[in-house]
Amino acid sequence: MRADVAVRYNRSIMNRLANSTSPYLLQHAHNPVDWYPWGEEALAKARAENKPIFLSIGYAACHWCHVMAHESFENAETAAYMNEHFVCIKVDREERPDLDSIYMQAVTSMTGSGGWPMSVFLTPDLRPFYAGTYFPPVKRYNMPSFSDVLSGLVNAWQNEHDEIERVGNQISQHLQQMVAQPDKSNTSLTQEDLTRVTASITGAYDWGYGGWGDAPKFPQPMTIEFLLRRIDFSKFRELEKLPAIHALKSMARGGMYDVVGGGFSRYSTDSFWRIPHYEKMLYDNAQLALAYLHAWQITDEPYFKRIAIETLDFVAREMTHPDGGFYSSLDADSEGEEGKFYTWTKEEIGKTLADDSDFEFFAAAYGITEKGNWEGKTVLQRAMDDATLAARFNINEQQVADKLTDCHSRLLAARASRVRPGTDDKVLTAWNGLMLHAFAEAARFVDDKQKATEYSILAARNANFLLANLYVEERLHRSWRNGQVTNEVFLEDYAALIIGLIELYQTDFNNRWFVAAQKLADEMIAYFSDPEGGFFDTPQNGESLLIRPKDIQDNATPSGNALACEALLKLASFTDKAEYRDLAEKALTLVADSAMRYPTAFARWLSAAHRALDNGKQVAILFDAGIENAQAMLDVIRLAYRPNVVIAASPYPPPTDAPALLAGRPVKDGKAIAYVCEHFVCKQPATTPEELRTQL
Secondary structure, eight states, rough: OOOOGGOOOTOOOOOOTOSSSHHHHHHHHSSSSEESSSSSHHHHHHHTOOOOOOEEEOOOOHHHHHHHHIIIITTTHHHHHHHHHHHEEEEEEETOHHHHHHHHOOOOOOOSOOOSSEEEEEEEEEEEEEEEOOOSSSBBBBBOOHHHHHHHHHHHHHOOOOHHHHHHHHHHHHHHEEEEEEEOOOOOHHHHHHHHHHOOOHHOOOTTTTSSSOOOOOOOHHHHHHHHHHTTTTTOGGGGSSHHHHHHHHHTTTTTTOOOTBBBOSSSSSSOOEEEEOOOEEHHHHHHHHHHHHHHHHHHOOHHHHHHHHHHHHHHHHHHHHOOOOOOEEOOOTTEEEETTOOBOOOHHHSSSOHHHHHHHHHHHHHOOOOBTTTBBOOOOOOOOOOHHHHHHHEEEEEEHHHHHHHHHHHHOOOOSSOOOOEEEEEEEEHHHHHHHHHHHHHHOOOHHHHHHHHHHHEOOOOOOOHHHHHEETOSSSETTEEEEEEEEOOOHHHHHHHHHHHHHHHHHOOHHHHHHHHHHHHHHHHOTTTTTSSSSSSSTOOOOOSOOOOOOSSSSSHHHHHHHHHHHHHHHHHSHHHHHHHHHHGGGGHHHHHHGGGGSSSHHHHHHHHHOOOEEEEEEEEEEEGGGGHHHHHHHSOOOOTTTTEEEEESSOOOSSGGGGGTTTOTTTTTTEEEEEETESSSSBBHHHHHHHHO
């Protein structure tokens, strides 16, 4: 690399990312790299100058993205070399999941693994010819230096162009084939298949530490949710012996779970859930809050409800826009140090819990020592359970819980004075849909009236925010920040929002949410459906890319196709539109073989299949006066875990925009009346809670 092309790095100069809405792109707006956002200007420059494209994809909370930026993109000499030889494009993977999906498939095809930051080199017509993730500034970790990669590729571009063309064509053809042939077995999953796959998932469970796989260990809420659905209460009385219950308890001991402020980190760097990768993502906390809520419904253990509530309260406190949108993530780093905001020294804890007895109690609970358990500090994780603490300190278990809550509150207040991790404050429709779902169900199910009301208000504010700010000029958008929306929208945005709105409707029975959900579903079908079955990730009038992606596998977030399948199955239960169920069942045939072979990668699909096969029940409740007249009926449904039951409720007669499930069902003698139906064939009307409970 030529030193004479180096320029002085001046942070007062901003590049082409300065006008971006993405916090991740804005983090790079002062780099000396001449970054372009993805768009025609950059692509036209590459074509006109016949330059290779360096495509760097990451996200705001990504620790190693920050590391590579500091080591390489802030280096004036490296930046000058990049500017001379490449058209450099920076992409926020959260704003552009289509680009992330396409080129991550290229990375894994070429290297055998993936991750972020994603570093891909493209021909001007967008074919990938070299790929990797993080590259260090000097050769280490058995990886070449970023400078060596750059200079090697410049040499190849100039002297081995035929080889670049060959590799680019080969990878592009491979990506095309992956889209064209997702899994066309045209077979459907059966109940027997779900039984076999449940056994397979259980057989792979880590009973030593909880969860699945080795380090880094991820929470896998979709797998847990599927297993919760499959619990056979006639056979399993010892719920502690079930993987889903065991996993949830293992994860919430601390480490990956923030016992002080609530909420979960992205993953554990070890197999024991002890040391987290500290970034907190909205989608993880949405899915995990639901899993703990459902575990509480199943077990009636207050512990699970507490974790669900603490997680939701964390989101309400730290990840919510004043107008109701939910932010995307909290960074892993603060003051340039990973985990600094969340870790403690023994001295800091002792100073905060000044009472010696409180400190002794807390130190026993969390195994606090002078040397700590991570780089001289302590990551809080339970070392002693409630029963043992109660025996040691001669108090009962409720007193243990109360003392821990008090200690956590004092530590949270002390932590508030620290420099906070950065917040990615963009509002993403898909992720907001997931969190809307969580708040809506919590409002419906928690037995704390004050919390239920609080969550109901939060959910309604979020839905109003999304419909007012992300649905603009008769179309949905992916991302909002500071009053600006991005142009793109994706399948997962539609599907997740539809589900969130359906769940909110079942909480407050405001027909507005149901009407919006059905309108969005019809648009989703029109814009994204594939005649071969399932849905594309991008709309039919979307940007022309190397391929039109159709990702059927679940990742950290559910597959857009799996969400669409679930959304249509739910809507089919409320309406008389057979098309919804037909499209969902056709989509399920795409993954029948893959889901059996790789169940944890298709867990949201498996839950959708469980819904489709179980048929479920539809409950229509009508009443003459206020909804209080029907509250006892609603409580029968709400106070048990019934994942495949849908509820519609309305004063009689229902308005014209109410779900079709309510149509033609009279009330009797001024009393609330419940109709329990399967496929719109209904049982005798139930006029008492006891009759309804029997029919369910």
